[in-house]
Amino acid sequence: MKVLVINCGSSSLKYQLIDSDSEQVLAKGLCERIGIDGRLTHRPAGKDKVEMEVPMPNHTEAVSLVLKALTDKDHGVIGSLSEISAVGHRIVHGGEKFNSATILNDEVLKEIEECNDLAPLHNPANLIGINACRELMPNVPMVGVFDTAFHQTMPRVAYLYGLPYEYYKKYHIRRYGFHGTSHSYVSKRAAEILGKKPEDLKTIVCHLGNGASICAVKNGKSVDTSMGFTPLEGLVMGTRSGDIDPAIIEYIARKENISLTDVIDVLNKKSGIQGLSQESSDFRDLHAAAAKGNVNAQIAIDVFSYHVVKYIGSYAAVMNGVDVIAFTAGIGENDPIIRANVMGYLNYLGTELDPVKNDCRGEERIISTDDSKVVAMVIPTNEELAIARETVALVK
Numbered sequence: 156m157k158v159l160v161i162n163c164g165s166s167s168l169k170y171q172l173i174d175s176d177s178e179q180v181l182a183k184g185l186c187e188r189i190g191i192d193g194r195l196t197h198r199p200a201g202k203d204k205v206e207m208e209v210p211m212p213n214h215t216e217a218v219s220l221v222l223k224a225l226t227d228k229d230h231g232v233i234g235s236l237s238e239i240s241a242v243g244h245r246i247v248h249g250g251e252k253f254n255s256a257t258i259l260n261d262e263v264l265k266e267i268e269e270c271n272d273l274a275p276l277h278n279p280a281n282l283i284g285i286n287a288c289r290e291l292m293p294n295v296p297m298v299g300v301f302d303t304a305f306h307q308t309m310p311r312v313a314y315l316y317g318l319p320y321e322y323y324k325k326y327h328i329r330r331y332g333f334h335g336t337s338h339s340y341v342s343k344r345a346a347e348i349l350g351k352k353p354e355d356l357k358t359i360v361c362h363l364g365n366g367a368s369i370c371a372v373k374n375g376k377s378v379d380t381s382m383g384f385t386p387l388e389g390l391v392m393g394t395r396s397g398d399i400d401p402a403i404i405e406y407i408a409r410k411e412n413i414s415l416t417d418v419i420d421v422l423n424k425k426s427g428i429q430g431l432s433q434e435s436s437d438f439r440d441l442h443a444a445a446a447k448g449n450v451n452a453q454i455a456i457d458v459f460s461y462h463v464v465k466y467i468g469s470y471a472a473v474m475n476g477v478d479v480i481a482f483t484a485g486i487g488e489n490d491p492i493i494r495a496n497v498m499g500y501l502n503y504l505g506t507e508l509d510p511v512k513n514d515c516r517g518e519e520r521i522i523s524t525d526d527s528k529v530v531a532m533v534i535p536t537n538e539e540l541a542i543a544r545e546t547v548a549l550v551k
């Protein structure tokens with residue numbers, strides 16, 4: 156069965172066409188600058204990459220171009236659209252309504268729309284992508300896979316903030332967590348690699364990308380995660396501050412004479428390792444700068460690693476132990492220095508890193524020694540495959 160996976164943002168749309176039997180990617184690509192001008196990059200498996208500047212006044216036009224690219228006689232990978240059996244959509248926020256993937260119909264779309272308030276930058280864009288696909292493929296089943304769904308198993312003690320309880324009741328202010336599809340995929344894969352059942356493991360997944368979060372997975376279920384009401388909480392990230400004293404917000408607004416909205420913008424876009432290093436939000440640049448003696452780049456690397464360690468420690472505490480620590484996403488998969496920094500703090504858990512095994516990028520591998528009490532692993536995440544699997548499971 157061929158499944159089209161769509162991840163739609165406000166001006167971009169990523170897609171993959173996956174053969175769910177072989178789990179091979181038949182084609183993938185990206186539409187950028189939707190509503191501005193338009194650029195399509197299409198990568199069919201086994202054929203040359205195609206790049207073109209094409210007008211994309213709206214998302215429907217972008218989806219239409221993707222479908223044309225997939226069926227094109229030269230760079231297409233399928234004979235006709237009838238070969239696409241289902242579409243899986245990434246949806247950022249499912250609030251408390253969705254604890255698993257769901258078939259998208261009018262009623263469900265209305266409920267997703269009700270969550271827009273919780274993710275005003277992401278959910279409306281996701282919905283536009285869904286509507287564009289429904290318009291162009293009216294008879295193909297569509298499935299929504301939510302970033303928040305995996306974390307709906309968190310217990311109350313983990314998801315409630317120390318705020319007046321009425322805010323939770325009235326405004327749904329609580330920890331939701333994100334990257335759920337990745338945390339779910341990686342924790343299951345870790346169990347598979349170790350030949351164990353997820354129900355028998357305590358796993359800490361470190362999804363360290365430009366956006367970064369950590370998840371405590373106990374017996375296959377998310378029991379806590381570092382992102383919260385929004386993806387701004389938790390770790391120090393590429394450009395996001397992560398945890399700060401909330402009183403700082405008003406203090407900056409006063410000192411800089413800017414609005415609260417502007418402060419939040421600073422916390423989202425100008426903080427994190429970018430803000431600390433004053434250099435870059437990309438760890439490759441930071442390592443290069445630190446190697447040349449740039450002190451701020453080194454500070455950013457150290458602060459980032461330290462916060463990862465703090466979360467690992469707190470999740471080992473709340474799970475009363477940990478069996479597996481899994482690193483994933485851009486930094487987790489590709490940065491042996493950060494992994495070594497983090498693991499260097501964790502000897503008290505009985506973990507021991509094997510520096511030779513740790514010298515790897517983008518591959519599944521156990522990086523702890525054979526004697527290590529906690530298994531440390533690198534597991535490349537694959538959110539698209541996870542979405543395709545969930546889509547197939549519902550459609551079948």
Ligand code: ADP
Pocket residue numbers: 363364365366367393436437438439484485486489490516
């Ligand atoms: P997101 O999906 O949140 O945009 P990714 O998971 O793609 O982020 O991670 C992107 C980040 O991964 C980059 O900003 C960079 O810091 C880091 N990264 C990617 N490749 C490498 C590498 N080879 N070495 C170190 N860091 C890397």
